[in-house]
Amino acid sequence: MITQERNKNVLQLSNDLQTIGNVASNGFAVGIGNFSTGQIVAESTYRDDWQQLYNARRWFLIDPTIKGAIAAPGVSHWEPAANSPVLSAAQDHGCGAGLSISHQIAGSWIIAGLATETDPSPAAIQAAREELEALHWKTLAARVAGLTPEQRDLVQMFAAGDRAKNVAAALCISEDAIKQRKQTIQRALGVNSFLTVVHLCALSRTF
Numbered sequence: 001m002i003t004q005e006r007n008k009n010v011l012q013l014s015n016d017l018q019t020i021g022n023v024a025s026n027g028f029a030v031g032i033g034n035f036s037t038g039q040i041v042a043e044s045t046y047r048d049d050w051q052q053l054y055n056a057r058r059w060f061l062i063d064p065t066i067k068g069a070i071a072a073p074g075v076s077h078w079e080p081a082a083n084s085p086v087l088s089a090a091q092d093h094g095c096g097a098g099l100s101i102s103h104q105i106a107g108s109w110i111i112a113g114l115a116t117e118t119d120p121s122p123a124a125i126q127a128a129r130e131e132l133e134a135l136h137w138k139t140l141a142a143r144v145a146g147l148t149p150e151q152r153d154l155v156q157m158f159a160a161g162d163r164a165k166n167v168a169a170a171l172c173i174s175e176d177a178i179k180q181r182k183q184t185i186q187r188a189l190g191v192n193s194f195l196t197v198v199h200l201c202a203l204s205r206t207f
Contacts, residue, residue, distance in 0.1 A: 016138070017112075019131045020101075021045070023124050026094055026115035030132070032139055033190060035066055035109055041139075046115070050093035059086045069102035069111045075125055076100050078113075090115075099125070103133045107192035110136040137203060143189045144204035151185050152201065154178075159198045 020028055027047065033040030038060055044051050060066060063086045065078045077099045080091040090096070095115035102111045112132050120128070147155070157167050168175045182194050189197055 016135045017131060019124070020112060020114060020128045023116065023120045023128050024098065024114035025117045026096075026098070028098075028112055028114040030110065030112045030135075031060070032108065032110045032136065034107075035060060035070060035111065046095065047093055050090070050095065053089065053093070054086075059089075062086060065100045065113050066111055069100040070109060073102045073104055075129060077119075101125075101129050101132050103129075103136050105136055105140060105191060106196035108136070108140060108190045110139075137200075140189055140191065141200045141204040141206075144201050146188060147185065147201075151181070151188075154181055155185065155198055155201045158182075158194065159201065 017028075017030065020030075024045070027045045029042060029044035029046055029051075031040040031042040038058065040060075046054075054060070064081070064084050065076075065087075068076050068078070077097075078087065079097040081087040098113065098115040099120070100111060100113050102109060110132060112128075114128070144152070154167065154171075157170070162170075164175050164178050168178045171178070182197075185197055186192060186194060189200055191197060191200070
């Protein structure tokens, strides 16, 4: 199911998505996570009645703008479609047309749907795209704070160039146990690559 934490302002819309807010004259929604299962953190400036309808009907599972964004990462445009209950309803709620911006980091997706009255300029779209990608990295890097000291130490050992065999010997556990611990850390950060985990841990110190 979709996880929304508006009161905590998880995605810090006012601070991190000012360009997207300016481009999306009729509102926007941003989600990070696994869109095929609905295990995402989402935030939106769309009308409350539209958000409630969209979430109640779990339209994120069939939304063609999301499917298109995952199939072709980057920027894509969308408009009303009679054969789509999602896009037809969107038009009825003031979201007649717009664009989607998507970005992937090692299995983690961030997707923004922007409802616009007019086509944004290429420069505005590029600025919005860069802003979204920066938020993606920042959000994933922020999750490093949730790792235990032992998990961070494990990441640091690999970052220093140690091999799994050496790490296992240093910790007096098996290589299979090391593999399991690495996978646990990947799940905690929402990525499927341990190299990305190492990068996110380094990146977390820059914010």
